[in-house]
Amino acid sequence: xxxxxWNLQKxxxxxxxxxxxxxxQDNGPQSAGQFFNPPLAHSLSVASCGNLFGCGAQDGKxxxxxxxxxxxxxxxxxxxxxxxxxxxxxxxxxxxxxxxGNDGKVLLWDxxxxxxxxxxxxxxxxxxxxxHGPASTRKDGKxxxxxxxxxxxxxxxxxxxxGEKVNWIACAEIKGSKRVLVxxxxxxxxxxxxxxx
Numbered sequence: 001x002x003x004x005x006w007n008l009q010k011x012x013x014x015x016x017x018x019x020x021x022x023x024x025q026d027n028g029p030q031s032a033g034q035f036f037n038p039p040l041a042h043s044l045s046v047a048s049c050g051n052l053f054g055c056g057a058q059d060g061k062x063x064x065x066x067x068x069x070x071x072x073x074x075x076x077x078x079x080x081x082x083x084x085x086x087x088x089x090x091x092x093x094x095x096x097x098x099x100x101g102n103d104g105k106v107l108l109w110d111x112x113x114x115x116x117x118x119x120x121x122x123x124x125x126x127x128x129x130x131x132h133g134p135a136s137t138r139k140d141g142k143x144x145x146x147x148x149x150x151x152x153x154x155x156x157x158x159x160x161x162x163g164e165k166v167n168w169i170a171c172a173e174i175k176g177s178k179r180v181l182v183x184x185x186x187x188x189x190x191x192x193x194x195x196x197x
Contacts, residue, residue: 003041003055003065005072015071019057040084045097047090052115054097056085062099064115075115078154080107087169091178096157098180100166106182108158108194160192 005015019039039059046053051067052075062085064076081101089098095112164184171194172179178194 003044003072005067005070017065017072017074019055019063042084042086043088045088045090047095048092052090052095054088054090054099054111056088056099056101058084060084060101060103062088062097062109064097064111066115076111076154078109080109080156080159081105086166089169089171091171098169098171100162100169100182102165104161104163104165106160106162106166106169106180106192107156108160108180109154110157111154114154158195162190162192 003017003019004013006012007014019041039057039061041055041057043056044053053065053067053072055063055065057063059079060081060083061077061079063074065072066075081099081103083102085099085101087098087100090096091098095110095115097109097111099107099109101107160180160182162182162184164186166182166184168181168183170181172181174191178196180192180194182190182192184190
């Protein structure tokens, strides 16, 4: 339910966000007696810039956060899996994100244009945000409806139907072309081609 930014020198958390509090209140029809599962974080991946990370959760959503000094802010949220997101992986040198789900799919997302253009160090990002104000309107620590619907049209660039629950993903260059390696509960690793960036 929580994603935490840690100070490893002092062994204490610097900033915490509760994924359940990030949820919009209008999640669709839900009866009064219905039990709601909170979105547990399954996997994290840090982009090569060092101040952007993706979080895959049990509710099938991917959330992208930006580290700004000693805290982080949610940049983007999107969904492409019908079940939990078990794996997320930022590809090296690009803002392409691979996600693997309990629904047996591997999705490739190009989030470069959706996360903002200030992909600099956390300190510079914090200074820029102070100078220009917040990128989205926040109320009581939550994104308002306008901001949360701002990025709802993020669609996967590639869909791979693996068929089994994805337990591990990696990106590798094999014979000059990018490939995604996928492991599930079987004893073999599947290899799929990826488009050139």
